[in-house]
Amino acid sequence: MxxxxxxxxxxxxxxxxxxxxxxxxxxxxxxxxxxxxxxxxxxxxxxxxxxxYPVVRYFHQRADELQQQIHLRACLFAVCSGTSTLAMLGILQELDFIAGLSFLHAPVILLACWGLGLMLADRGHH
Known part of the structure; x- marks a missing residue:
């Protein structure tokens, strides 16, 4: 494989x-x-x-330096864009522009941001 x-x-x-x-x-x-x-x-x-966290850390430590750097960039992107997205959704919710959202949407949004960040961080290395 x-x-x-x-x-x-x-x-x-x-x-x-x-x-x-x-x-x-x-x-x-x-x-x-x-x-x-x-x-x-x-x-x-x-x-x-x-x-x-322990599982991700284990795999992160076993990755080569390039993969570690790509994942760190993706995580940075996910934190920044995910926080901004969740904050914007919270503001829209407070102002009654959108219905209330479940907290279960937050990890999905963060994982989507991480995936997008991973694609963006990885694009220059292929």
Missing amino acids: SKSLLYLSKIFTGLSLFAAFLLIPVVASQMSFGFGERSLLAVLPVLGMSLI
Whole structure:
């Protein structure tokens, strides 16, 4: 398997797990669970999300210097553009121009910004 295919499979697997963790509370909210089941379904995604930083850090440290720099640029882009986007959405929401948004939209927006930042940071290296 080529390096780029392995790299893409790791990213796709990570994003799929992240999406699954986000979907657990959404699906659970549509069902009539008792307090115990809802508590368990609230804890599971939190435990999964708590592993994001150590896993990303592990893969970041194993990457070569160029890949590390590309990912750092993508993260910088995601922080700046994601924060701006979320702030603009918050302002529009406060002024009643758009309906209220769930906090579950924030990680999706940040991941989209990271993906865009990754494409922009990587474009000069191919």
